[in-house]
Amino acid sequence: MAAPLYEYVVVIGAGLSGLYAAWEIQKAGLTCVVLESKDQVGGKALSVASKTGNVEFGPAWINLTNQTYVAALVKKFNIEVIDQYLEGDLVLDFGGKYKRVKAEDLYKLSKDLGIDIDSLTLEEFVRTLNPSEMTLEHLNIHTRGIWGLEASEMSALFFFYFCKNNGGLKRLKSQGKDGMLHLRIRQGTQVFATGITAQLSKDSVVLRSPVTKIEQSSDNAVVITSSRAFECQQVILSTQPPLYNRIVFEPPLPTGKAELARLTKLGNFSKTIVVYEHPWWRNAGLSGIVQSAMGPAFAMLDTCNVMDHHHSLTCFIDGEPGIAWSKKSKNDREREVLDQIEASLGAHARSEDPIQILEYQWIHDEWSQGANGAVMPPGLMTKHGAALDEPFGRIHFVGAEIANSHMGSMEGALRSGEKGAQAVIQNLQNEINSRGDCEIMSTKRS
Template identity: 40%
Template sequence: MAPDSKPPSVHTIDPYRLFDSRPVFSHVATSTGPTRIVATAGQVGADEHGKVPADIDEQIALAMRNLGRCLEAAGATPTDVFKLVYYIVDYDPNNRRHTKHVKAFLNGHRPATTLVPVPALAVPEYKFEIEAYAAVRQEPLRSVEVVVVGAGLSGLKTAYDLQQAGVSCVVVEARDRVGGKTWSVDPTGQGKFVDVGAAWINDTNQSKICDLAKFLNLELVVQKTEGNMVQEDLGGGIDVFEYGGTPKGLAEKDGVENLVFIRELFEKLCQELDIQDPVGTGGQFDKMTLEEWCKKETKSETAFATVTLWTRAMLGLEPREMSALYFLNYCKSGGGLLQMRSDFKHGGQHLRFIRGTQSMSIELAKLLTPGTVVLNSPVRRISQSPEGIYVSAGRGDFKCQRVVVSVPTPLYKEITFEPPLPEAKVEIGKNNVLGYTLKVLVMYSEPWWRKAGLVGAVMSFVGPITTCRDTSNDEKGEYSLTCFTNGDFGRKMSLLPQKERYNAILEHIKRMFGKYVAVQDPIAITEHEWSKDQWAQGCPCPASPPGIMTKYDRELRTAHGKVHFVGTETAYEWKGYMDGAVRSGERGAKEVIAALGKAKL
């Protein structure tokens, strides 16, 4: 049930004998039907660190983005706004610099507005401030057996399995789309999809996601692995080696040997863990960070750079930010480090989707009872009482018997639970960290790297690109390199304007590939910064620092009264991957079906 299918929540009026106020505002705006009022504080052109651009246009653009985030957090959109008030320092009626930004933000919507010229704002650097009042349409209270919070793969799989068992449910989603961190976009508008989120599966040990793809009749393409990959060593030296192999020579004395040593040692320790009881079989590794473990085993800079590349590429984090046990267990959940990192058969990155991974969520949502999915409706309160559970969301409230929460643990703080979550859940959510993973997808008219026998893959100890893969779909005539900039590399890049980020990525591509082949100019570039996404706050999967697994790992999957918790991080197998998301969704549905006494005989 998308909100766009309902009448608008705001009606604008241009009264007779008043001047024409088009295209920016209306003289009168009124709410229609039952609505919830949202008011924002004045938003200024300052980023999350309080930094204020010197350029006035940049300030205004940033203020509008901040206003959009405020509305999104409440489940509102610009079309729900009925009143805008903006305050401008040094206002010049002959140079209305704010107008283009406001028009772009409203995209044709015309709320009532008031412009107030002022001598100064709260901080001398602030030159523009804007506040909004919105009316968000509210649907009547709905009663169902189960409310699922989140329309990613785990939430949708939970809902599908519940409905197949005859359980009534709704899926309440904060975003304006289904899919969570599976999001496929078409930058050229030609049906050539690329994934700004999760992208790969395999068809052997990732049985759950593979079965789902087959069930939904989705086409897959094999990841290219033929050719040489490019390695950028410490100090910036560039060389190639056969994809799937080991670098031939590195700058550090015995660098290759040290790389192999740390890789084989980690794989050995990883395989000794029991994924059902990681603390019982490897608890000593939860007393140290992964960085501390690595530096205890070897002083090699190459070995540490290798471990750092693993954690950046796989979790968007630095080795200092996670428990050694967490990373060992994470890798073991996918069969081991080598299998999880592999693009070959049985590896974590073997197959991709022709229509992108979001096609799974889109098709799965179509199989649900019409009206099941409610978009643009963030859940902010879950209240358990003897009379039932009340779920308060952006576009209406629900009464139910069970709730399944399918959001990352660090986002538990976005929901008020009554009664409050137990200490274990609170501490998991408070301490688990989400990484910085930025995928920059660069599209070309042809796969020029293949002319030199290159597979399109890169691994760099220098950055800003950490790793890169050929994510082309030859049958569709779509040729692209997916470039990952992660961890500290990515955080540094995030401070740059988008154009400068793109330029840095393109320069790195030229540096890496230019030694072997003429690098062509791209036809399109796209990205998504998951750490700035209101409903992701990082990507791909939360990681635990030392001590958290020892104290709370067994509580990760436990219910809180009649509220259950799913999500890829709660999976035992393929944690952090789409297969893990589907597995957790199946687990959540089974728990609820059993609790409701509706298990099939």
């Protein structure tokens, strides 16, 4: 292996957190390289061109009111937004039967809990409230939608913390102007990543470079990939905690970090996007919004873009039903989705042949191994939750699931990236001042 290249900072991961951190670091006059395992930037912000317009396999929705970092990028990069279509009735699964209902607030949670909720799974906690089976079914709809997991697989405390961190469950599931599902991006959300990458100095992002080891000492750190090594003063690690196990740390991670890497869990998350010539459900007075406990899709949403004459339904196939569905043949998977569209939205679907069906299963993505944020099981948050964003020597940890607000979203990813960059810049300034240097000097790559 060639001699290590030198950078002030090495960022691992070219998702939104890592790229935003690199941008902040370079604006401070420091050299920085971003190492990315995949062959493209964006992480889970994955936009793909269909026959008629862009579709999203990762995060797809934003708002411009409380997501101020996202709003700033929308303005800077001249990004066009699309309002989520809400007109017409939605369709809900009531005990195995689909019914049209008027849109209303379905998301209410009890307060004043009075028990140690980190000792219980979310399902166990909700059962203490004597819920109906329908309530439990719709609880799993929420958890599948956010994490691709069942309510029985996460701590109740983690669930409520996540909701509070994002302004409540109502905001998480809302299509209103302050909600998480208000607007979509015409160019695709990956435009945030490509836009930030274009702001970085030339050759700052190195693709197809999975990191295998991080060594650190009192003097520096060395980040090693399969083909080269990078010497640096600070490291920013922008990947989900369960994936820390793919990297050898020397010295090893402290107990809290190691337990987070070992015990947090990534869910099963898949999307099937069905593209049509016309939005026939709108003509039938339907919004395209479906919620179902039967599956295979727990939810559907209208994801049309009339500017590009793109008409589609996005079907979310997550959690345990999604695991069973993913094991079937491609033809069977598509047939089950089309059958569910007909069952939920009506016989109109029979006369409307799709012009394209696109699918992505994140659980089969080599460098993601699941999607959305990692979930904590009972007991982990109380014992080691504080270690989530704690630095380890010269290594700083960022990501959407580490964000202090807007956890699990693109907004949270950007905010976490900025926070990590600020810590790195301050540490470097302190080191330089302690050596008596007058200013931060940029260092050319070897």
